Amino acid sequence: MAVPPKFAAHKLEFAPPAASSSSVPHANHTFELYLDYCCPFSAKIFKTLTTQVFPVIRDNSVWANSLAVVFRQQVQPWHPSSTLMHETGLAVLRLAPDKFWAFSTELFAVQTEFYDISVVNETRNQTYRRLAKVAAKVGVSEDEVYKLLAIPEKAGEDGSLNSGNAVTNDLKVVTKMNRLIGVHVTPTVVFDGVVQDTSSGWTLDQWKEFFTKNIG
Structure with a gap:
């Protein structure tokens, strides 16, 4: 699924596109990650991928030149603060798109500070203020x-x-896009448009096996 230009920072590429005079466009494999900032399993897979798997992809020229990763923000509404957390991600995306992945790393690291019990006695704007402090980090x-977040x-x-x-x-747009796929569980991995049977508990070796099988 396409990434609208204003959400371009959701997309992570590991190598610059190669110049070509061919009429046949270069096509990357697309690895889409449907993640919820308020989901512990999303945090687990995000950490494994960004700290262990992505460095290996960058070091493998075939994989690096053939793969694009897309972060799909998947609100899970049974946790009310999930909406607020993803709104903050969208605010960062608008103000400083180059900081989006770093912000996501920081928010996942402190996600328990925004779990149900952690926000139950706060007003919505108070939670937004704390989330804005995460962006400031x-x-x-x-x-x-x-x-961008405060409610009048x-x-x-x-x-x-x-x-x-x-x-x-912006939240309406990303939610509408996600509904086209029908994703429910987080995390969900979609590779080249097909939902995959992956796990947040996979090790680096299991991910290497996955990419070897699907890219070569």
Whole structure:
């Protein structure tokens, strides 16, 4: 599935595209990761992939030149803070797209601070403020992130009481895209458009076997 230009930082490529005069376009394999910032299994697979697997891919020229990874933000609504966490990811994506993956690493590392019990006595804007501080850890302006997230405390000029925040429409878009695939469980891996039977508990050797089988 395509990645809209404004969400381009969701996509991670390991090598620059090769120049070609051929009329046949170069086509990468696409490895899509449907992850929820509030899901412990998403955090586990993300850490394994980013710290162990991706370095191996970069060192393998065949894999590096043949693969693109896409982070698909998958809100799991039974955890109310999941929405807020993913909205923060979208705010970072808008303000500093080059910081998106670093922010995701930081948020997964502190995800328990936004679990149900950790936010139950906070207002929504208080949780947003704490999430904005996570973004600040990777060099994104806390105030600018919060500005995109905060919910007004008074009705708008048109009397609206339920208009969301500045990234609500972005969240609608990524949610609509994910629904086209019908993903439910996180994490879910989709390789070249097909849902894969993978596990967050896979080791580096198991991932190497997977890429050897699917790329060569």
